[in-house]
Amino acid sequence: MAKITLDGVEKAFGSISVIKGIDLEVEDGEFIVFVGPSGCGKSTLLRMICGLEEVTKGTITVDATDVTDLPPSDRQLAMVFQSYALYPHMTARKNIGFGLRIAGFDKATVHKKVLEAARMLEIEDLLDRRPRDLSGGQRQRVAIGRAIVRSPKAFLFDEPLSNLDAALRVQMRKELMNLHETIKTTMIYVTHDQVEAMTMADRIVVLRDGEIMQVDGPTDLYRKPKNIFVAGFIGSPTMNFIPVSSSKGSLLLNNTMPLPYKHLSSAKLQQAAKLGIRPEHLEISPKSGLWKGVVKMIEEHGSEEFYQVKVEGLTQLLEVRSSGTDLLRKGDNVWLSPQVTKSFIFDEQGNTIY
Amino acid sequence: MRDSKSKTTILYGLTLVITAFSVLPILWIAAGAFKSDIDMMTLPPVSPDLTDWSLIIEFVAEYYPFIFNSLFVTIGSTIFCLLLAVPMAFGLVNFKLRGENLIADWILSTRMMPPIAAAIPLFIIFNGLGMVNSRTALLIAYTGFNLPFAIWVTMTFIRKVPKELIEAARVEGATWFETLLYIVVPVSLSGIATTATFVFIFAWNEFLLALFLSGQETRTLPVVISSFVGTGRIYWSNIGIATLIQSIPPIIFAFAMQRHIVSGMTMGAVKD
Numbered sequence: 001m002a003k004i005t006l007d008g009v010e011k012a013f014g015s016i017s018v019i020k021g022i023d024l025e026v027e028d029g030e031f032i033v034f035v036g037p038s039g040c041g042k043s044t045l046l047r048m049i050c051g052l053e054e055v056t057k058g059t060i061t062v063d064a065t066d067v068t069d070l071p072p073s074d075r076q077l078a079m080v081f082q083s084y085a086l087y088p089h090m091t092a093r094k095n096i097g098f099g100l101r102i103a104g105f106d107k108a109t110v111h112k113k114v115l116e117a118a119r120m121l122e123i124e125d126l127l128d129r130r131p132r133d134l135s136g137g138q139r140q141r142v143a144i145g146r147a148i149v150r151s152p153k154a155f156l157f158d159e160p161l162s163n164l165d166a167a168l169r170v171q172m173r174k175e176l177m178n179l180h181e182t183i184k185t186t187m188i189y190v191t192h193d194q195v196e197a198m199t200m201a202d203r204i205v206v207l208r209d210g211e212i213m214q215v216d217g218p219t220d221l222y223r224k225p226k227n228i229f230v231a232g233f234i235g236s237p238t239m240n241f242i243p244v245s246s247s248k249g250s251l252l253l254n255n256t257m258p259l260p261y262k263h264l265s266s267a268k269l270q271q272a273a274k275l276g277i278r279p280e281h282l283e284i285s286p287k288s289g290l291w292k293g294v295v296k297m298i299e300e301h302g303s304e305e306f307y308q309v310k311v312e313g314l315t316q317l318l319e320v321r322s323s324g325t326d327l328l329r330k331g332d333n334v335w336l337s338p339q340v341t342k343s344f345i346f347d348e349q350g351n352t353i354y
Numbered sequence: 355m356r357d358s359k360s361k362t363t364i365l366y367g368l369t370l371v372i373t374a375f376s377v378l379p380i381l382w383i384a385a386g387a388f389k390s391d392i393d394m395m396t397l398p399p400v401s402p403d404l405t406d407w408s409l410i411i412e413f414v415a416e417y418y419p420f421i422f423n424s425l426f427v428t429i430g431s432t433i434f435c436l437l438l439a440v441p442m443a444f445g446l447v448n449f450k451l452r453g454e455n456l457i458a459d460w461i462l463s464t465r466m467m468p469p470i471a472a473a474i475p476l477f478i479i480f481n482g483l484g485m486v487n488s489r490t491a492l493l494i495a496y497t498g499f500n501l502p503f504a505i506w507v508t509m510t511f512i513r514k515v516p517k518e519l520i521e522a523a524r525v526e527g528a529t530w531f532e533t534l535l536y537i538v539v540p541v542s543l544s545g546i547a548t549t550a551t552f553v554f555i556f557a558w559n560e561f562l563l564a565l566f567l568s569g570q571e572t573r574t575l576p577v578v579i580s581s582f583v584g585t586g587r588i589y590w591s592n593i594g595i596a597t598l599i600q601s602i603p604p605i606i607f608a609f610a611m612q613r614h615i616v617s618g619m620t621m622g623a624v625k626d
Contacts, residue, residue, distance in 0.1 A: 085522035
């Protein structure tokens with residue numbers, strides 16, 4: 001169990017800067033998720049914490065010890081890889097016990113600890129199988145067992161569920177969260193899937209191009225995104241963005257459609273460049289509303305539908321979520337009403353000003 | 355119909371002829387293990403009595419020290435070569451070394467040199483060390499000659515070990531040596547076996563360096579065979595027996611390693 005601190009951490013491959021100055025404090029026992037699009041540096045950052053990549057600048061501290069120059073073997077961290085990285089020539093039992101045997105524990109202790117970890121993960125019956133005789137989910141459990149058994153200061157997960165099918169992924173997600181509840185160790189989890197991030201994390205670090213865009217709990221990220229990138233990244237389907245300008249205390253959507261915006265001073269309104277509104281905050285009705293439009297496409301999800309609507313006066317299609325009181329069809333005339341209080345205004349630089 | 359039948363017949367006939375070309379000389383010499391010199395020269399050919407092992411037994415009783423020399427030098431240099439090549443290959447693959455490309459090219463270039471160019475210099479060196487006529491000299495020479503090739507081949511197999519296995523071991527606290535010993539070697543065992551086969555066969559069959567560097571008592575089997583071509587007569591029967599013995603280890607090795615060599619070639623070809 002340990003607090004992990006990143007101070008001014010940078011990473012460059014030759015002249016290419018990949019991580020551009022990260023300051024982060026991970027609290028002891030926290031489940032923190034690094035999330036971001038491909039290439040944002042989240043895996044690199046994780047590997048730097050682990051010691052598999054060198055730090056170009058800055059320091060990494062684990063449990064009050066500066067580990068920046070320590071090899072991975074001396075950091076007392078455990079890593080679970082996306083491809084599990086199980087030793088193919090060893091049984092599950094030997095895989096899990098490898099780290100302990102290397103550390104010099106006697107056979108009896110190793111046996112006991114391996115059994116404990118296996119019980120926790122419900123894989124006792126699989127201990128004498130080789131990795132090639134295990135399914136993906138079982139292999140992943142062995143990989144996690146290998147990490148648990150060493151009682152590390154923190155667990156590092158590098159997209160561990162990416163190779164599993166959707167149903168198994170959902171199940172494993174829950175199991176990992178249960179695990180965290182049980183062993184209460186710091187866990188740093190990397191994923192590109194923002195749904196995974198939202199469901200599992202105590203706090204989420206949103207990364208882009210090697211920089212932190214925002215660090216917050218899931219609810220705060222959703223309700224109070226600090227910039228347009230986070231606003232667009234968190235939430236599925238993505239937020240709708242409409243270019244705006246201001247005039248006489250009102251917002252002009254697409255420079256034509258007025259939208260009264262009482263929540264901002266006119267001074268602030270001057271800076272407005274984009275309006276963001278989530279699909280779930282647009283109400284759709286065949287009878288009445290603020291904006292008139294036509295349904296262009298429907299995505300049926302069973303419990304809800306997503307409509308793509310072409311609103312008169314706007315060039316782009318708006319994505320709208322509905323829980324199905326009125327089932328609409330393609331080509332239907334509809335009315336949209338935005339919940340203005342739940343919308344966001346962004347300036348030219350992408351910062352949230354409302 | 356007829357055409358293809360005669361075509362097949364011709365092809366079979368050709369195959370038989372070519373096979374005969376390759377196999378008959380070997381059969382003739384091997385037959386010498388069971389026939390006396392005179393019997394080998396008579397026409398029409400006398401068929402060998404395959405139950406009569408007396409000639410073979412006599413030969414082994416007299417020449418077993420040289421068989422031992424061959425075994426000693428071959429097995430010894432194979433072991434030494436592997437002990438050096440595997441860690442070196444591991445290092446070259448896993449560590450960023452300055453000029454590592456140059457090292458790789460240099461390794462390959464030594465394979466392009468004809469051994470005879472090195473024979474005299476090696477003789478002078480070992481003579482200076484007082485080691486000519488010793489088995490050790492040959493062992494060292496074979497290890498040295500085989501090492502670049504062994505490193506080269508081992509490197510290609512070690513490269514196939516997934517990087518994440520090594521990373522996982524390192525994160526678990528294994529030192530580089532422990533990672534090599536417990537993870538990399540077991541996983542690339544087929545490749546190491548392939549390397550061992552090549553190294554062994556080279557050393558076992560080597561003639562030139564053995565001729566230069568070994569003495570009366572430390573001669574290896576290939577040198578002994580050449581000594582059967584005397585100035586007055588040729589000891590055909592002995593040549594036959596010795597050749598038979600000389601071919602046994604490579605044949606055994608090739609059969610035993612067959613599985614490894616084939617799997618070694620395809621290991622890692624398909625994503626797991």
